Amino acid sequence: MKATAVGSYPKIPNRPRPARLRQAIARLDRGEISREELAHVQDEVTIEAINEQAEAGLDLVTDGQVRWDDDQTYIAQRLDGFEIGGLVRYFDTNTYYRQPIVKRPVRWTSPILLRDYEFAAAHSPKPVKALLTGPYTLAALSTDNHYGDRRRLVLDLAEALRQEALALAAAGAPFIQLNEPAIVHTKEDAPLLQEALAKMLDGVKSETALYTWFGDAAGILPALADTPVGLIGLDFVWGPANWDELRHASFSKGLGFGIVDARNTRMETADEIAEQVRRVCEVVPAERLHVNPSCGLEYLPRETAFEKLKTLAEGVRRAGAVAV
Amino acid sequence: MSALTTTAVGSYPKPDYLARARSQFSQGKLDRGELEKLERQATQYWIRSQERLGLDVLVHGEMERGDMVAYFAGEPGGQTIEGMKLGGLVRSYGNRYYHKPVISGKLRWPGPMTVGMWRYAQGLTDRPVKGMLTGPYTMVEWSFDDHYPSRRDAVLDMAQVIRREVEALVKAGARYVQIDEPAIHTRPRQDFDLAVEAMARVVEGIDCEFHTHICYGEVELIYPDMLRLPVKQIHLAFKNTNFEYLKLLEEHPFDSDKNLGVGVVDVHTHVLELVAEVKDGIRKTLELVPPERVWILPDCGLKTRTVEEAEGKLRVMMEATREVKRELELD
Numbered sequence: 074m075k076a077t078a079v080g081s082y083p084k085i086p087n088r089p090r091p092a093r094l095r096q097a098i099a100r101l102d103r104g105e106i107s108r109e110e111l112a113h114v115q116d117e118v119t120i121e122a123i124n125e126q127a128e129a130g131l132d133l134v135t136d137g138q139v140r141w142d143d144d145q146t147y148i149a150q151r152l153d154g155f156e157i158g159g160l161v162r163y164f165d166t167n168t169y170y171r172q173p174i175v176k177r178p179v180r181w182t183s184p185i186l187l188r189d190y191e192f193a194a195a196h197s198p199k200p201v202k203a204l205l206t207g208p209y210t211l212a213a214l215s216t217d218n219h220y221g222d223r224r225r226l227v228l229d230l231a232e233a234l235r236q237e238a239l240a241l242a243a244a245g246a247p248f249i250q251l252n253e254p255a256i257v258h259t260k261e262d263a264p265l266l267q268e269a270l271a272k273m274l275d276g277v278k279s280e281t282a283l284y285t286w287f288g289d290a291a292g293i294l295p296a297l298a299d300t301p302v303g304l305i306g307l308d309f310v311w312g313p314a315n316w317d318e319l320r321h322a323s324f325s326k327g328l329g330f331g332i333v334d335a336r337n338t339r340m341e342t343a344d345e346i347a348e349q350v351r352r353v354c355e356v357v358p359a360e361r362l363h364v365n366p367s368c369g370l371e372y373l374p375r376e377t378a379f380e381k382l383k384t385l386a387e388g389v390r391r392a393g394a395v396a397v
Numbered sequence: 398m399s400a401l402t403t404t405a406v407g408s409y410p411k412p413d414y415l416a417r418a419r420s421q422f423s424q425g426k427l428d429r430g431e432l433e434k435l436e437r438q439a440t441q442y443w444i445r446s447q448e449r450l451g452l453d454v455l456v457h458g459e460m461e462r463g464d465m466v467a468y469f470a471g472e473p474g475g476q477t478i479e480g481m482k483l484g485g486l487v488r489s490y491g492n493r494y495y496h497k498p499v500i501s502g503k504l505r506w507p508g509p510m511t512v513g514m515w516r517y518a519q520g521l522t523d524r525p526v527k528g529m530l531t532g533p534y535t536m537v538e539w540s541f542d543d544h545y546p547s548r549r550d551a552v553l554d555m556a557q558v559i560r561r562e563v564e565a566l567v568k569a570g571a572r573y574v575q576i577d578e579p580a581i582h583t584r585p586r587q588d589f590d591l592a593v594e595a596m597a598r599v600v601e602g603i604d605c606e607f608h609t610h611i612c613y614g615e616v617e618l619i620y621p622d623m624l625r626l627p628v629k630q631i632h633l634a635f636k637n638t639n640f641e642y643l644k645l646l647e648e649h650p651f652d653s654d655k656n657l658g659v660g661v662v663d664v665h666t667h668v669l670e671l672v673a674e675v676k677d678g679i680r681k682t683l684e685l686v687p688p689e690r691v692w693i694l695p696d697c698g699l700k701t702r703t704v705e706e707a708e709g710k711l712r713v714m715m716e717a718t719r720e721v722k723r724e725l726e727l728d
Contacts, residue, residue: 085494087485098492142491160490162614165583167539169490338484338499338541374485374497 082137130386346388408698632658660696
C-alpha cells in the first residue's frame with residue numbers, strides 16, 4: 074500500500090511565506106526577468122513541492138506540475154497542431170484553463186516532460202511518477218477545428234502521446250500516470266478510450282495508471298479495467314457511486330483510492346482515512362492499493378494541501394498497522 | 398416601466414484613487430472612514446454618469462466591493478456574514494489567485510451589510526437604484542465549507558441570511574433587488590432544484606421586484622428550467638455569444654410573466670460595439686419577446702473595463718436603444 078498524490082501541488086504558499094512563483098511570473102510579464110530566471114524559480118518551487126509531499130509522508134510523489142498552467146495547455150502547446158484559445162471553466166470547478174484549439178494534424182515533435190521528469194527524479198528523496206494528460210481528455214477539452222471527427226483526433230493524440238510515454242520510459246520513469254477525467258463525464262466514449270490507450274501504451278514498459286476524478290465510473294469500470302494499465306484511479310469523494318461499482322465489478326487491477334477531498338478545506342482525520350482504507354481493502358488487497366487525494370491539490374491553499382497529505386499518510390500508516 | 402427599460406448589471410470600474418486607497422486600507426495605511434469617503438465619492442461619480450447617459454434604473458456601482466462573494470466573507474473593507482471568513486490563496490487560472498472564502502460556522506445575518514451604501518446612492522438620484530446581492534447558491538458554491546454536512550444545508554442557511562438582507566433593503570425603500578447567481582449552472586442536473594428552492598426562500602412573500610443575473614456558462618443546460626426561478630426578471634449575457642441564446646427562446650418561449658434582461662455589450666473586450674450591431678441584437682430579441690418585457694443592459698458587471706471603456710459601452714447601448722425605440726415608435 075502506497076500513499077501518493079494525484080498531480081498538482083499548490084504553487085504558492087500564504088503569508089508570511091513569499092509567493093515567489095507568482096511574483097516571478099508577474100516580473101517576467103513586465104519584462105523584468107528572463108525566461109531562464111523564471112525557469113530557475115520554477116525549479117526551486119518544484120523542489121519545495123516534492124519535499125513537502127515527502128515530508129508529509131507520501132511514498133510516491135509528483136513534481137507538483139509547478140510549471141503547468143493546467144492539464145491541457147502544458148501538453149497541447151508543445152505538440153504540433155494546436156493553438157491556444159480563450160478561457161473556459163474546468164468541469165464544475167471555479168478554475169479556468171485556456172482551451173486548446175486543434176488547427177492541423179497533431180504530432181509529437183520532441184519530448185515535453187522529459188527534462189521535468191529528470192529534474193524531479195534527481196531532486197526527490199522518493200520515487201516520482203510522471204503525469205501525462207490522456208488522449209481522450211485532451212481531445213474532449215479542446216476545440217477541434219481540423220479533424221471534424223472525435224475518433225481520428227483521439228487516435229492521433231494517442232500516437233503523439235505514445236512518443237512521449239516512450240521517451241519517459243526510456244529515461245527510466247518507473248511509473249506513468251495518464252489523466253483521463255473526461256471519461257467519467259462522457260461514459261459512452263469508453264470504447265474509444267480503450268482503443269486509444271491500447272495504441273498509446275503499445276511498447277511502453279513502465280508501470281502505468283489511468284486516473285479519473287470529479288465523478289464516478291459506474292457502468293464503465295470493467296471497460297477502464299480492460300485497458301493496458303496496471304492501476305485505475307477513482308474519486309470516491311466526488312463519485313461515491315464508485316463504492317458500488319467497485320464491489321460489483323470483478324476488479325483485478327491496482328486501485329488509486331481517491332479518498333481525501335482535494336476540493337474542500339474541511340480536514341479529514343487519520344482515523345477516518347484508515348477506516349475507509351480498511352473498507353476498500355475488503356475489495357482490493359492492500360498491496361494493490363495507492364491511497365491519494367480525490368484529484369490534484371491546486372484547488373486548496375498550500376498549507377491545507379500539506380496538512381491533508383500528512384493526514385492521508387498517517388491514515389495509511391494506521392490502516393497498514395492493523396492489516397499487519 | 399415602459400418599453401426597453403435600460404439598466405446595468407452591477408459593478409463599474411473603480412477610479413485610480415479608489416484602487417490606491419483600497420490597497421492602502423488593506424495594508425493598514427488608511428482608516429475606514431477615509432476609505433468610505435472615497436467609495437462614496439466614486440459612487441456619486443457613477444450615479445451622475447448613469448444619469449447623464451440616461452439609464453432608467455441605476456446600479457450603485459459596487460465601489461465598496463472587491464469580489465462579489467468575498468465582500469461578504471471577510472474581504473478587507475467588506476461586510477462579513479457570521480460564519481464566513483477569508484481562506485488562503487487559490488489559483489483561478491494562469492497567474493491569477495484569490496482568497497477563497499470559507500464557511501467555518503453556522504451562517505447568520507450580521508445586520509445590514511449593503512443598506513448604508515444603497516441608501517447613500519438612492520439619496521443622490523430620483524431614479525430607482527437596485528439593491529445588489531449575491532445569491533445563496535453562488536455564495537456557497539464559490540466558498541469552501543468546513544461546517545455543513547451537505548451543500549444543501551449550507552445553501553438553505555445562506556438563503557436565510559440573504560433574505561434578512563433583502564428585508565432590510567426593502568424596509569429602507571428599495572423597489573428592485575437583484576440577486577446574482579452566476580454559479581447556478583455549475584451542476585445543473587444535481588443542483589438546479591436546490592438553487593430554485595433557495596431563491597424562493599430568499600424572495601417569498603416580500604413585496605419587491607426581484608431580478609437575477611446569470612452569466613456565461615452553459616445556459617442551454619438550464620433553459621427553460623431557469624424560468625422556475627421565482628423572480629420577475631432574468632438577465633443573460635446575450636452579446637458574448639452573439640445572441641445565440643435566441644435559439645433557446647425560439648425552441649421554448651420565454652415565460653410570459655417574466656421580463657428578459659438582454660446583455661447587448663460584451664464586458665470582456667476592449668472593442669467598442671457598433672450602434673448598428675447592438676440595434677440588430679435588440680431587434681432580433683423583439684421578434685421573440687415584446688418590448689415592454691425586454692430590459693437592455695450590458696452582459697455583466699463592467700468592473701474589468703476602464704472608466705472610459707465602460708462609459709463608451711453604456712453610451713452605445715443607450716444610443717442603440719433610443720434608435721430602436723424611435724424606429725419602432727415605442728412609447
